[in-house]
Amino acid sequence: MINIKNLNQFYGQSHTLWDLNIEIEPAKCTCLMGRNGVGKTTLAKAIMGLLPVKSGQIIYEEKDISRLGSEKRAGLGIGYVPQGREIFSQLSVKENLEIGLLGNRNGLKQVPDKIYELFPVLKDMLKRKGGDLSGGQQQQLAIGRALCLEPKLLILDEPSEGIQPNIVQQIGGVIDYLTKEEKITVILVEQKLPFARKHGDDFYLLDRGSVVAKGEIDNLSDEIVEQYLSV
Numbered sequence: 001m002i003n004i005k006n007l008n009q010f011y012g013q014s015h016t017l018w019d020l021n022i023e024i025e026p027a028k029c030t031c032l033m034g035r036n037g038v039g040k041t042t043l044a045k046a047i048m049g050l051l052p053v054k055s056g057q058i059i060y061e062e063k064d065i066s067r068l069g070s071e072k073r074a075g076l077g078i079g080y081v082p083q084g085r086e087i088f089s090q091l092s093v094k095e096n097l098e099i100g101l102l103g104n105r106n107g108l109k110q111v112p113d114k115i116y117e118l119f120p121v122l123k124d125m126l127k128r129k130g131g132d133l134s135g136g137q138q139q140q141l142a143i144g145r146a147l148c149l150e151p152k153l154l155i156l157d158e159p160s161e162g163i164q165p166n167i168v169q170q171i172g173g174v175i176d177y178l179t180k181e182e183k184i185t186v187i188l189v190e191q192k193l194p195f196a197r198k199h200g201d202d203f204y205l206l207d208r209g210s211v212v213a214k215g216e217i218d219n220l221s222d223e224i225v226e227q228y229l230s231v
């Protein structure tokens with residue numbers, strides 16, 4: 001689905017991603033894991049085209065997209081939910097969702113009912129301002145907005161961060177539905193081990209901008225967790 005080859009990224013002089021090689025399987029949830037500051041968000045943004053890369057390739061559907069702008073990548077079906085959600089606080093829930101439609105490559109003009117089925121709270125709050133929603137509701141809105149793009153690949157940056165347990169559970173259920181039923185590929189940046197183990201299929205573990213372990217999530221051993229994830 002997406003194949004990252006020898007990817008290097010710098011912030012100024014600071015070499016942040018080191019020669020990354022990552023293969024993401026279609027219709028699976030691949031977790032990007034690692035402690036704070038190892039480069040997970042940088043990698044997510046690099047895949048979405050929000051940061052330039054120094055060298056390497058990002059092969060998506062057999063084409064190198066590493067030099068395309070983020071809007072072009074969205075147009076190819078890559079959706080992104082940033083860490084911190086980036087909801088437009090002055091716009092209504094409906095307007096926030098409609099922003100997602102702007103990038104829809106199939107010309108969709110209306111928010112699909114499916115999104116309200118996945119997140120019923122959004123339907124109840126259509127006229128409310130984004131800024132009035134709770135953190136968990138904003139996270140649901142951010143995912144709903146990304147789904148308006150009808151993505152083939154969805155990148156979620158720490159969707160469970162700072163959110164109440166019942167909404168985390170609901171978001172986990174949505175990830176399962178998207179991968180298993182809709183066959184959407186999900187890249188999940190995640191620090192919470194139980195959530196990754198429950199909803200992930202594969203993992204890549206980063207440390208200081210390099211891949212230090214990878215495999216099926218069931219093979220993420222306690223030794224690896226102790227070495228690279230425990231704080």
Ligand SMILES: Nc1ncnc2c1ncn2[C@@H]1O[C@H](COP(=O)(O)OP(=O)(O)OP(=O)(O)O)[C@@H](O)[C@H]1O
Nearest residue numbers: 011014016034035036037038039040041042043083
């Ligand atoms: N805009 C920036 N300019 C310079 N350095 C940055 C910038 N953004 C991030 N960094 C640095 O790059 C490194 C990787 O950061 P990144 O946010 O990708 O890590 P992360 O694994 O996502 O961490 P977290 O879990 O805290 O979000 C860190 O050392 C961070 O300080």
